[in-house]
Amino acid sequence: MTALFTAPSFVTFTGIDDSTLLPGMLALSARYPVEWGVLLDAAQEGAPLFPLPAVRRALQGAPLRLSAHVCGAAARAIVEGGDPGLDLSGYARIQINHSRSGSSDSEIRNSQLYAARNGVRAALQCQGGFPVDARVDWLYDVSFGTGQRPEVWPAIGARQAFCGYSGGLNPDNVAAVLAHLPLDADTAYWIDMESGVRTGNRFDLAKCEAVCRIVFGSAES
Template sequence: MTHTPPLFVAFTGADDPSLLPGMMALGARYPIEWGMLLDEAQEGAPLFPDARARAQMLAAPGLRWAAHVCGDQARRIADAPDSATIDLQGFTRVQVNHGFAGSSPEQIANTIAFGRRKGLRAMLQTLGDFPQEPRLDWLFDVSFGRGNRPAQWPALDLAGPFCGYSGGINPDNVAATLEAIAAPPEAAYWIDMESGVRSEGSFDLAKCEAICRSVYP
């Protein structure tokens, strides 16, 4: 292994409470952040657990959760944060998926303010180089859950904000992806995947474990 490994891997789209024993066992062995997608309009659909499932999953001991807020609530956070009503108890970070055309300075400021009010580290997505705004965490993502891989990965700045990478990462290509990212020594970053850890539409813990084994041999 010649790459600098990420601080943790993020598996987004966990939606099945029956997998909690396996998730807790895997989380005890590897540094993992579990991403939960939240959108009132899609609640109960695959990827978007309903209120009962969310409560079960957030109550499980030893798991670190990030909220990936989509839909109306994400737009409220970005454009009018005082109007956002989403409950984020049990999460340690919040990613605001308000749209895929980039964020304006006002939306960045609103997201920072919202995260601070909630006591959470906030994240936004970027389509290109990582912005030099250290009050947010930044996820490079040109895939948006579709499994598309980028032509190239932006470079990490050791003096810049905390950043992550997403886009078509799966057990078969994660090692090559880390080599392509080529994080310098002592770099702090994470990798995130959604479609790459699903099989036939379902969250697949075997794929999560395969990723962890490859990243942290």
């Protein structure tokens, strides 16, 4: 059956916090374009979603596409022009989760510069239309990991950077949501899921695989 939507460039599954899932992660990554989002916040280390240093090291040493999702004091330091001393080896992107009210020009510049110094690409969140600023990637996110699904999804314009969508996505609704995104057929984008791929407090690879089958179908490699 032909998909009724344009598939994203990749899916980010955020909140991996258990290194015993590595074999399954590697198997899924070999078949589908997946990015694994690792949440970083020293104040929450060891809580669900926020892996301990040993888990992070295991993930960073594996051949996976990883993004560091930086929260708390470290995120604030980055947008203010500081350096929180993060180990970003093994990551391709860094998402700086610092604000629910938008990013100023200086915060965008500081985020881009910090990422460039570490050899990665920066991403920031937005809660309205996607900014026309290609210095960073933009994730539309009004949920912040709570599973809240937006009523309206913004369009991605021709002048905008690489953009993504997040908020209440899960295996049960992802096809319907993608079918209603205001996208041209050739628009590149990504989607991000956090609460939608957990069962209770546990990261659920079966839900990740279900999403991949729905989103990519016969496009698996």
